[in-house]
Amino acid sequence: xxxxxxxxxxxxxxxxxxxxxxxxxxxxxxxxxxxxxxxxxxxxxxxxxxxxxxxxxxxxxxxxxxxxxxxxxxxxxxxxxxxxxxxxxxxxxxxxxxxxxxxxxxxxxxxxxxxxxxxxxxxxxxxxxxxxxxxxxxxxxxxxxxxxxxxxxxxxxxxxxxxxxxxxxxxxxxxxxxxxxxxxxxxxxxxxxxxxxxxxxxxxxxxxxxxxxxxxxxxxxxxx
Amino acid sequence: xxxxxxxxxxxxxxxxxxxxxxxxxxxxxxxxxxxxxxxxxxxxxxxxxxxxxxxxxxxxxxxxxxxxxxxxxxxxxxxxxxxxxxxxxxxxxxxxxxxxxxxxxxxxxxxxxxxxxxxxxxxxxxxxxxxxxxxxxxxxxxxxxxxxxxxxxxxxxxxxxxxxxxxxxxxxxxxxxxxxxxxxxxxxxxxxxxxxxxxxxxxxxxxxxxxxxxxxxxxxxxxxxxxxxxxxxxxxxxxxxxxxxxxxxxxxxxxxxxxxxxxxxxxxxxxxxxxxxxxxxxxxxxxxxxxxxxxxxxxxxxxxxxxxxxxxxxxxxxxxxxxxxxxxxxxxxxxxxxxxxxxxxxxxxxxxxxxxxxxxxxxxxxxxxxxxxxxxxxxxxxxxxxxxxxxxxxxxxxxxxxxxxxxxxxxxxxxxxxxxxxxxxxxxxxxxxxxxxxxxxxxxxxxxxxx
Ligand code: HEM
Ligand SMILES: [Fe+2]
Ligand SMILES: [Fe+2]
Numbered sequence: 238x239x240x241x242x243x244x245x246x247x248x249x250x251x252x253x254x255x256x257x258x259x260x261x262x263x264x265x266x267x268x269x270x271x272x273x274x275x276x277x278x279x280x281x282x283x284x285x286x287x288x289x290x291x292x293x294x295x296x297x298x299x300x301x302x303x304x305x306x307x308x309x310x311x312x313x314x315x316x317x318x319x320x321x322x323x324x325x326x327x328x329x330x331x332x333x334x335x336x337x338x339x340x341x342x343x344x345x346x347x348x349x350x351x352x353x354x355x356x357x358x359x360x361x362x363x364x365x366x367x368x369x370x371x372x373x374x375x376x377x378x379x380x381x382x383x384x385x386x387x388x389x390x391x392x393x394x395x396x397x398x399x400x401x402x403x404x405x406x407x408x409x410x411x412x413x414x415x416x417x418x419x420x421x422x423x424x425x426x427x428x429x430x431x432x433x434x435x436x437x438x439x440x441x442x443x444x445x446x447x448x449x450x451x452x453x454x455x456x457x458x459x460x461x
Numbered sequence: 462x463x464x465x466x467x468x469x470x471x472x473x474x475x476x477x478x479x480x481x482x483x484x485x486x487x488x489x490x491x492x493x494x495x496x497x498x499x500x501x502x503x504x505x506x507x508x509x510x511x512x513x514x515x516x517x518x519x520x521x522x523x524x525x526x527x528x529x530x531x532x533x534x535x536x537x538x539x540x541x542x543x544x545x546x547x548x549x550x551x552x553x554x555x556x557x558x559x560x561x562x563x564x565x566x567x568x569x570x571x572x573x574x575x576x577x578x579x580x581x582x583x584x585x586x587x588x589x590x591x592x593x594x595x596x597x598x599x600x601x602x603x604x605x606x607x608x609x610x611x612x613x614x615x616x617x618x619x620x621x622x623x624x625x626x627x628x629x630x631x632x633x634x635x636x637x638x639x640x641x642x643x644x645x646x647x648x649x650x651x652x653x654x655x656x657x658x659x660x661x662x663x664x665x666x667x668x669x670x671x672x673x674x675x676x677x678x679x680x681x682x683x684x685x686x687x688x689x690x691x692x693x694x695x696x697x698x699x700x701x702x703x704x705x706x707x708x709x710x711x712x713x714x715x716x717x718x719x720x721x722x723x724x725x726x727x728x729x730x731x732x733x734x735x736x737x738x739x740x741x742x743x744x745x746x747x748x749x750x751x752x753x754x755x756x757x758x759x760x761x762x763x764x765x766x767x768x769x770x771x772x773x774x775x776x777x778x779x780x781x782x783x784x785x786x787x788x789x790x791x792x793x794x795x796x797x798x799x800x801x802x803x804x805x806x807x808x809x810x811x812x813x814x815x816x817x818x819x820x821x822x823x824x825x826x827x828x829x830x831x832x833x834x835x836x837x838x839x840x841x842x843x844x845x846x847x848x849x850x851x852x853x854x855x856x857x858x859x860x861x862x863x864x865x866x867x868x869x870x871x872x873x874x875x876x877x878x879x880x881x882x883x884x885x886x887x888x889x890x891x892x893x894x895x896x897x898x899x900x901x902x903x904x905x906x907x908x909x910x911x912x
Contacts, residue, residue, distance in 0.1 A: 332674050336736035343738065400810030407813050422739070423817040426799045427807070429671035430538065437605060438541045 243272040245281070246304065254284035257309075261289065264311040271298070271308050278307045279460050286456055291315045294326055295459070297363060298356045317455055320372060320447065321440040327364045328432045331357060335428070339421050342414045350417065354409060358402055363461060365395045371458040372443065379446045387439055394431045401427060473533055473547050475804040479875050480554050481530025482793055486871065488522025488561070489786070489864030493837075495565075496857030501850040504774045514568035519781050520652065521561050523864075525618075527789045528660050529553070529590060531796065532611070539607045539667060542600045544593050556586030564629075576633045580626060587622045591615065606683045610663035613687065617655020617694055624648040643701035650697030654717060657785050659690045662724050664792065665747075669728065672743065672795065673735035682727045689720035710765055714758070721754045742827035746791025749835065753783025774845035782860075783838050790834065790867055797874050798822040805878055821874045830870060833863035 243260050245253050253274075260270055274281060282295055292312055299306040317323035338353035373388045380386070401424040408416040447454065495515050496503055503512050533550060537543050560582020567575035594615045601608050624644055631638050638644060666678045697713035704710075728751050732744070757779035764772035798818040809815045840856035843849065 333736065336674050336738075340738055397807045397810045400812075400815075403811040404813065404815065419817045419819050422819065423802060425674075425737070426671070426795070426818070427803075427810075429674075430799075433667075433671060434538060434541075437539070437607070438602065441603065 241271065242306075243270060245272055246275040253281050254288065257281060257285065258288055261285075261293065261309060261311065266311055267313045268311050269308060270310075271306060274305045274307070275303045276305065278305050282307075282460065285309070286459060290452075290456065291317075294330075296327070296330060297359055299359065319444050320455070321436070321444055323455055323458070324364070324368070324372070324440060325436055327360065327367075328436065331360050331364065331428075334360060335421070335425065339418065342417050342421070345414060347409075347412055347414065350414065351409060354405065358406065361398065361402060365399070367458050367461045369395065371454070371461060375447060375454065376439075376443050387434075391431070391435065391439065394427070398424070398427055398431065472537055472803075473544070473550075475800055477547060477550050478530040478534040478800065479797070480551075481526050481533070482797055483868065483871055483875060484554070484558060485523045485526040485530075485789075485793075486864040486868035488518050488526060490861050490868065491522065491565070492518035493857045493860030493862075493864060496841075496860060497854045498857070500857075501844060501848050501853040504771075504845050504853055505848060506770055507773055507777070510568040510571075514565045516777065516781075517561065517568075518565060519786070520657070521557070521564075524657055524781070524785050524789060526557065527793065528614075528657075529557075531664070531792070532594065532615075532660075534796065534800070535667075536594070536597050536611065540597060540601045540611065542597055542602060544597045546589070546593055546596075549589050549593075553586045553590050556582040556584075556589075558582075560584075560586060573633070576629060580629055583622070584626060587619075591619050591622075606680065606687065607663060607667055610659050610666075610683075610687055610690075613691060614656050614659040614663065617651045617659065620694075621648055621652035621656055624651070640702065643698075646701035647694070647698035650694040650701075650713065653780065654690065654693040654697065654713075658693070658717075658720070659687070661750075661785060661788055662686055662690070662720075665724070665728055665788070668792070668795070669731050669735075669747070673732065673737045673739075675731040675735040678727050678731060682723055686720050686724050686727075689716050689723070692716050693720065707765060707768065714762060714765060718755075718758050718762075721758055725751055725754060741794075741824065742831050743791035743795050745828075745831050746787045746834075749831075749838075750784045750788035750791070753779045753787065753838070757784060771846050771848065775842055778838070778841045778845050782841065787834065787838075790830075793867070793871060794822050794827050797871050801874050801877060816877070821877045822870060826866070826870050830863060830866040833859060833866060837863050 243257065245256065248256055257272060260272075264270055272278075277300075278297065285293065285295070292315065294310045294312060294317075295307060297305070297307050317326065334353055334357040338350055338357055341349040341353055369392060373391065377388055401420060405417055405420045405424060408414075408420055492515055495511070495518065499511055503509075503515050506512065507516075533544055533547070560579050563575045563578035563582060566572070567579055594611075598608065598612050598615070625648060627638070627644070628641075628648070630636055631641070666683050669675055670677050693713055693716045696716055697710075700709045700713055728747065732747065757776050760772050760775040760779060764776065798821045801821050802816070802818055806815050837856055837859035840852050840859055844852035844856050
């Protein structure tokens with residue numbers, strides 16, 4: 238894999254955002270940059286949001302004792318323009334990770350499967366958290382759903398997906414790639430039908446309900 | 462957008478779609494038996510009563526049966542609103558089964574009371590079904606391409622059914638139709654182009670990106686295909702009524718070719734660019750169906766210039782069995798496995814011994830079933846083109862085998878309700894008591910025994 242990574246672990250705190258911004262500006266449109274930090278990258282992310290909001294997508298890939306790995310992508314179109322934009326980007330990123338992890342398992346490459354699956358798990362969990370603790374709650378309150386309605390079904394399905402991710406992780410821990418693939422083949426249908434319901438129905442509806450204060454909400458959700 | 466109308470929790474109980482999905486292959490077996498019994502006689506002219514029986518065993522018994530079950534299942538998800546009156550669905554199913562059985566027997570024997578029995582079964586079945594769909598669509602919170610294609614397909618079905626029943630009325634000497642032939646042509650355009658064609662393409666847009674992570678179909682292509690599909694039955698019917706010369710039939714033919722061309726292009730591109738590299742029977746079936754669609758139209762084009770019936774019969778085989786039945790069979794494997802899993806096992810998703818889709822529908826039997834389907838197609842295309850009696854009967858038997866195998870695979874899936882440790886997982890009926898400990902909300906036997 239050719240992944241160029243910017244190492245910010247040794248960089249003094251007041252220079253980090255500068256270094257990251259410089260590396261970001263050097264990226265071509267659509268370009269991808271990895272960076273490692275010694276602690277939770279959300280600190281430097283805050284500064285990024287202040288400086289570069291509307292031009293990038295961020296995602297955590299790995300958290301660790303003293304080594305956190307994240308990625309930022311330079312957006313081709315400005316955004317996220319709304320919830321739909323932000324959350325669908327995440328769906329597609331997880332789709333890609335999913336397909337790559339599956340392909341690695343098909344090739345029998347345990348190590349690479351673990352690497353990619355780890356990123357997938359992380360991305361999915363963050364996405365669930367953003368939805369459950371940010372976005373669903375917001376929709377719940379505005380529409381007076383009291384935790385019921387479409388949002389409740391979505392929460393349920395998140396639990397099922399968490400279960401399937403654990404199941405895949407279990408197979409991977411036993412180095413049973415065959416079983417990992419069987420579990421992933423079940424997971425994909427669960428995940429895609431869930432995403433479809435969100436993308437076709439829930440997100441458009443929520444955009445309408447949430448309307449104006451979108452940017453503020455998005456920036457808050459971003460830090461989840 | 463009607464926000465309060467959005468419901469994402471309205472998936473119907475498992476036994477409801479399953480009863481349609483399990484009956485469909487049985488009508489396929491019926492069609493195969495009829496063909497094996499009567500032989501090439503059924504492939505000589507499209508207008509004979511036994512041929513009509515064969516055609517409707519496939520179109521109503523298999524294709525429409527599956528598509529109705531699928532609509533009950535996916536409308537709540539794709540349209541975002543529940544289908545009302547699910548308590549009546551058993552009646553729809555019963556009416557369709559009995560009505561079609563009576564229609565078939567009537568076409569074969571001509572006993573007059575059977576004609577009435579057919580109407581008594583089919584009319585209420587379709588009235589209820591179409592009413593339910595109309596209500597669900599009216600409450601749709603949003604009108605996207607998928608909702609639109611469902612509405613188009615259901616409207617075409619309603620018109621095709623009405624014409625079909627009008628024909629039955631004429632056969633019962635209730636009235637005399639002034640323009641039977643053009644009406645029959647309109648019936649076929651509505652049924653095949655409007656109903657079967659639109660619904661299958663709509664399903665393709667929805668599921669190919671989902672199953673194979675191929676990215677969404679470009680919206681302009683889906684709308685373009687839908688525009689052609691709207692024009693097809695209209696132009697086909699107009700031409701049938703107004704234009705005596707067969708050359709005019711090139712207009713609907715060109716429209717059908719455009720729809721098929723764009724759809725085929727979009728699917729081939731999506732499947733080529735798919736991110737999931739897996740190859741399963743559903744993919745094989747999509748490839749089969751997508752290959753047969755242009756071939757069927759080519760054969761129809763030949764018929765327009767050389768009006769020999771064999772080209773029309775080859776079209777029928779390629780379109781009904783090659784295109785529609787292939788794609789629906791592939792879909793059945795995925796939908797049934799997933800529904801069984803969702804209803805019975807999703808609550809225990811995290812456990813290591815939770816059954817997976819491949820336990821519910823294993824790969825090997827479906828791969829073998831696909832081969833028998835291909836064999837059947839090959840035999841019947843050649844039989845249609847040559848009129849060879851032995852090949853027609855062999856093709857009929859192959860249809861019995863492939864639909865019979867499809868039925869057995871789906872039946873096993875419907876009765877699957879317990880994690881199994883061995884690969885030989887038959888004899889599941891004996892385990893109902895332990896099955897009750899799983900997440901299945903209803904008695905586990907319900908799904909299979911009624912269907
Ligand atoms: C209540 C339901 C239906 C009834 C009673 C019915 C009845 C008929 C009748 C009487 C004909 C012969 C017309 C003629 O040549 O004068 C016919 C032709 C045909 N129908 Fe239907 N039909 C029904 C539904 C359908 C559906 C849903 C489909 C397809 C999905 C379909 C496909 C066809 C085809 C392909 C033909 C032409 C067959 C041939 O000429 O051999 N029908 N139908
Ligand atoms: Fe979600
Ligand atoms: Fe989501």
